Amino acid sequence: MAHPDSPPALALGGIAKHYGYVKALDGVDFHVNAGEIVSLLGDNGAGKSTLLKVMSGAHAPSEGTIRIDGKLVTKYTPSVASDLGVEMVYQDLALVDTLDISTNLQLGREPLRPFPLSLFGFVDFGKMHKATRTQLDKLGVRTAPPERAVEMLSGGQRQVTAISRAAVRLFERGGGVILMDEPTAALGYEQTLMVEALIKRMAAAGFAIVLVTHNLPLCLNVSDRIVVLNRGRKVADVMRAQADHNKIVSWITGADRAEEAVA
């Protein structure tokens, strides 16, 4: 867990986002601390993806501030986010199917062989697979051998690989924020448990985790805190213990005077 005096790993202040006449977000404050799992919930069109895209640098907010580890960031883009330790795990996973797990994890950072061994191929696959195995061991991930092609993996194994890839990058810098968009969409029961366990291990390792999901059981199982958006406004921001299934549904649907729940 973060030191109580540490600033949040990621903090958004007064975020508004307009798409033409559509006000997708309206004055949203949001933060996540190191070691914390925050679920972001809301009905279709509530603004979850838009807020996640603001956090990842993919969308510039129309108004508001972004702070990483307490520092105000201007000109926030996906590459600035990545440099500052904010990694997004996309719903479509963005893995290269024809390549193995190792290459997907190390893409762009593959260990190279020195001359004259490079005459037999530039990439040192032995070293790369070994490094991947060590990294996956650190994450407690044992799904498939690093040599296996991603196209041979199950949905759950692919999801775990995508999350591991973000985690491996962040491990190298000693922490950071992982943003996940529907990590268990289209996964079976066992696979969801596998992803759930990985999310918890990563938070225990000190990562800050933001989870956009429609999966209430997942949210209730893993979250430390739950944030609900309704028509672009934050209507609840509560610790897990203060939420249950019925309350969450009423915040999502707006059936409650939910502003009372905003901390």
Ligand SMILES: Nc1ncnc2c1ncn2[C@@H]1O[C@H](COP(=O)(O)OP(=O)(O)OP(=O)(O)O)[C@@H](O)[C@H]1O
């Ligand atoms: N690129 C865009 N151009 C115009 N309007 C957009 C765009 N992206 C989102 N919107 C609008 O902004 C609002 C919020 O959309 P957003 O995708 O953030 O919601 P969401 O909570 O992620 O919904 P879902 O659960 O369906 O993915 C919606 O009214 C949506 O139609």
